[in-house]
Amino acid sequence: MSRQPPVQQPPPVQRVRLRYFKQGPARFASQQDFARAFERALRRAAVPMAYSSGFNPHPRISYSNAVPTGVASLAEYLEIALAQRIDPVSVQASLNRVLPGGFQIMAAVESDGTALAELLTHSAWRIDLGVDATAAVAAFLAADSVVVQRMGKAGLRELDIRAAVVALAADAGALSLRAVTGPGKVVVRPGDIVAGLAVVSPAVVSPGASLALRVAQGVWSDGRVRDPFGPEKLANDAANAGIVANL
Amino acid sequence: MTESLFTRLEPLLAQVQKPIQYVGGEVNSQSKDFAAAEVRWALFFPDAYEVGQPNQGMAILYELLNACSSAPMPVGEQGDDDWLLAERTFTIWPDLAKLMRENGVPQFSWESHRPVRDFDVLGVSLSTELGYTNLLETLDLAGIPRYATDRTAADPLVIAGGHAVFNPEPVADFLDAVVLGDGEEAVLRVSALIRDHKRQGDAGREQLLLNLAKSGLVYVPSFYDVSYLPDGRIEAVRPNRPGVPARVGKQVLLELDEWQYPVQPIVPLAETVHERYSVEIFRGCTRGCRFCQAGMVTRPVRERGIQTVGTMVARGLAATGLAEVGLLSLSSADHTEIAGITGQLADRYAGTNVSLSLPSTRVDAFNIDLANELSRNGRRSGLTFAPEGGTDRMRQVINKMVSEDDLIRTVEIAFSQGWRQVKLYFMCGLPTETDEDVLAIAELAFRVIETGRRAANSRDVRCTISIGGFVPKPHTTFQWAGQADAETVNRRVRALKDKVRADRRYGRAITVRYAEGEPGMVEGLLSRGDRRVGKVIEQVWLQGGHFDGWREYFSYQRWLDAAAAVGIDLDWYTTRERSQDEVLPWDHLDLGLDRVWLWQDWVDARNGGEVADCRWAGCYDCGVCPALGVETQIGPTLRSLLPLTAGSEPVSV
Numbered sequence: 001m002s003r004q005p006p007v008q009q010p011p012p013v014q015r016v017r018l019r020y021f022k023q024g025p026a027r028f029a030s031q032q033d034f035a036r037a038f039e040r041a042l043r044r045a046a047v048p049m050a051y052s053s054g055f056n057p058h059p060r061i062s063y064s065n066a067v068p069t070g071v072a073s074l075a076e077y078l079e080i081a082l083a084q085r086i087d088p089v090s091v092q093a094s095l096n097r098v099l100p101g102g103f104q105i106m107a108a109v110e111s112d113g114t115a116l117a118e119l120l121t122h123s124a125w126r127i128d129l130g131v132d133a134t135a136a137v138a139a140f141l142a143a144d145s146v147v148v149q150r151m152g153k154a155g156l157r158e159l160d161i162r163a164a165v166v167a168l169a170a171d172a173g174a175l176s177l178r179a180v181t182g183p184g185k186v187v188v189r190p191g192d193i194v195a196g197l198a199v200v201s202p203a204v205v206s207p208g209a210s211l212a213l214r215v216a217q218g219v220w221s222d223g224r225v226r227d228p229f230g231p232e233k234l235a236n237d238a239a240n241a242g243i244v245a246n247l
Numbered sequence: 248m249t250e251s252l253f254t255r256l257e258p259l260l261a262q263v264q265k266p267i268q269y270v271g272g273e274v275n276s277q278s279k280d281f282a283a284a285e286v287r288w289a290l291f292f293p294d295a296y297e298v299g300q301p302n303q304g305m306a307i308l309y310e311l312l313n314a315c316s317s318a319p320m321p322v323g324e325q326g327d328d329d330w331l332l333a334e335r336t337f338t339i340w341p342d343l344a345k346l347m348r349e350n351g352v353p354q355f356s357w358e359s360h361r362p363v364r365d366f367d368v369l370g371v372s373l374s375t376e377l378g379y380t381n382l383l384e385t386l387d388l389a390g391i392p393r394y395a396t397d398r399t400a401a402d403p404l405v406i407a408g409g410h411a412v413f414n415p416e417p418v419a420d421f422l423d424a425v426v427l428g429d430g431e432e433a434v435l436r437v438s439a440l441i442r443d444h445k446r447q448g449d450a451g452r453e454q455l456l457l458n459l460a461k462s463g464l465v466y467v468p469s470f471y472d473v474s475y476l477p478d479g480r481i482e483a484v485r486p487n488r489p490g491v492p493a494r495v496g497k498q499v500l501l502e503l504d505e506w507q508y509p510v511q512p513i514v515p516l517a518e519t520v521h522e523r524y525s526v527e528i529f530r531g532c533t534r535g536c537r538f539c540q541a542g543m544v545t546r547p548v549r550e551r552g553i554q555t556v557g558t559m560v561a562r563g564l565a566a567t568g569l570a571e572v573g574l575l576s577l578s579s580a581d582h583t584e585i586a587g588i589t590g591q592l593a594d595r596y597a598g599t600n601v602s603l604s605l606p607s608t609r610v611d612a613f614n615i616d617l618a619n620e621l622s623r624n625g626r627r628s629g630l631t632f633a634p635e636g637g638t639d640r641m642r643q644v645i646n647k648m649v650s651e652d653d654l655i656r657t658v659e660i661a662f663s664q665g666w667r668q669v670k671l672y673f674m675c676g677l678p679t680e681t682d683e684d685v686l687a688i689a690e691l692a693f694r695v696i697e698t699g700r701r702a703a704n705s706r707d708v709r710c711t712i713s714i715g716g717f718v719p720k721p722h723t724t725f726q727w728a729g730q731a732d733a734e735t736v737n738r739r740v741r742a743l744k745d746k747v748r749a750d751r752r753y754g755r756a757i758t759v760r761y762a763e764g765e766p767g768m769v770e771g772l773l774s775r776g777d778r779r780v781g782k783v784i785e786q787v788w789l790q791g792g793h794f795d796g797w798r799e800y801f802s803y804q805r806w807l808d809a810a811a812a813v814g815i816d817l818d819w820y821t822t823r824e825r826s827q828d829e830v831l832p833w834d835h836l837d838l839g840l841d842r843v844w845l846w847q848d849w850v851d852a853r854n855g856g857e858v859a860d861c862r863w864a865g866c867y868d869c870g871v872c873p874a875l876g877v878e879t880q881i882g883p884t885l886r887s888l889l890p891l892t893a894g895s896e897p898v899s900v
Contacts, residue, residue: 025257025271025272026267026270026272026516028260028266028267028269028270029267029516029517030265032518033267033516033517033518034516036518036522037274037514037516040567040568040569040570043568043569043570044565044566044567044568051600057600069266070260070261070266098274098568100272100273100274100516101272102272
């Protein structure tokens, strides 16, 4: 007997997009941690996944713009490819019965075939700073360039984050702020924004005990981050989650 | 009752590596009412979460103590199950431990994030000696006194189990009690004794330990005095309380088909060392390999039948969503129904992307048949065999009865059936071993490659040689042997590596993997040490040593310095051969093994005698079955599995 070629898997018949949240202690899960947990949830829920071909077939899942480890999110997106047609709402319901605590699917829609990543150009964030951010926000907005340092695998890097921060506002109580980040040379994370505020204002200490939440993802238009699933879907679960996803 | 520490822990988690490992709440984790329970266990594995969480013993006891599964529990007490509860705790990495000490946050449980000190029992799973410093580290972070004699009613009972405790003497001063052998029934009975004690009001910790010791369920080290001869050897170990047994026996679980745990193991969010659902297809091994402690301490062999295995796999996969199944045991190819189990499970899960693995290292064609069944999807990468010794003479000494020609025939079949790589396990430093015995491993590997190239009709064949330093273990035939020193092990392994590398025909097709000999010396000290060795462990921990099983944290020099500081001679404990009349530190712990039989096996080892497996060749009088009133429980059951239909419960006939 000689080596056999791997089994070819049939192509997907449907793609479903999911928006999910990641909150509480589960925010400490890395994207890889979530991906393993999500694949296991798909198997527990018996979702009829399409698999890749090859010696090591894996379920076809496309993740987009994962939130940094330690940051909570109300607006994470992924797309799954299915081997059988199925109502997206029932996928959502069956996954929510088996996902680990801290993760929930908030909306499910059938893909229209467009590239999901192109609809997720901007992110809206809420960052709890614990100190008055009013002056720091004003200084940040007045600057042409805000250079921060970030520790990466290759060591400390310097990044100019100013251009990618398209909106920034201190909340009424001033201890938290809202930000919108968009495309740029770098993907700006909430930690970078806090670091940037610390650069322009001595009142902000970085890294502080800041808590960050991604409130929405989508295309930035008319002062709002527009959810790719459409306004009705967004309005529904924004109300459920008790938040308002625009600035 | 102290509330959760999580709000104090949370800001610290944002500052450490892999914080997800500390948050708990995983799928299938349990959160029972702490206040309502009468006996609360914190199950503790003295290593990082990524190592400890997949531990099978922890998973079994966690489910049993939480009475959380639908599998039958032969011992009474189920039903009114709220009196018992178990949570988990693991050794915390230095980055978080430092922050916790700075912020006054003590060791916590993974479920409710309560202080570990609030529990009634700290159940320690000691599977390797190199975890002993982590035991001290975690006790300290928990605020539990290191020495058992310093503990009060406010502290949990520290009860250890696992393979390392068959000689618990080096850590005896740090433990309140020890369970020898299978934990399933023992933890339930110990729990009942603790509950009864608590219901009687404050009778004191000493009385509770006495009740436990007299029950015969546990060994309470503080109830035994050790006296020494002028030359440093042990004179005697004697009980120091009336009613405490002179010898403590091991626990043996029978009828494993009635104990189908784990049913729904926790599915970690953090990455761990094993990401699979494991079924123990049998417990125990009687092959009689003279170096192997697991084989001696887990006798007799007790199998699970094919239907139980099928049911456990189906349930376990449904409950976890895992995609890999491990069929565990000490030598899985030896199960009486293994061909049916592998073939029928492979049928059941054909086309489902579930993969099956069988940790077996038997050197024979049957083992390849099994591996072929488990790799039907065409993935035939590597096969593992464990000849353990490089020459026929060496294998005779260790009672691993496989000839070089057997091995070559086996790899020939493997390579002709599509396998392209074999991994061979060996040990270095075995009793009577010479430099030539180790160098012979190179010649064997050359023959493997030569044979493989011919059988596969390809030059694309590889052989990996993996060599570990041999450490003599308590309760084995080699418990009297002198351990080879680190220099000898290192010299022989390096000479082997040089010989392989220098060979122009085969050298590039062979990889030699080995561990340095120094950690083996520390393992040797801790394996066969007595109570005086506890001071070395303490000194190492005081000097900052822990996570000794991790190369980046292990410091041989720190162990040498600590031994010197407390006046312990490392060589006396490791390289010294023991005589027949010497009282060994673990002689009062009774596994049923007949000491005379074991000594005769040690004599036979050096005279070329062999011992057959009692499963196939009749009893060879090791003593375990009559001494403990147990018997070998094997099949075949002559049953088989039916294919699973979607959504149905597993069906079998």
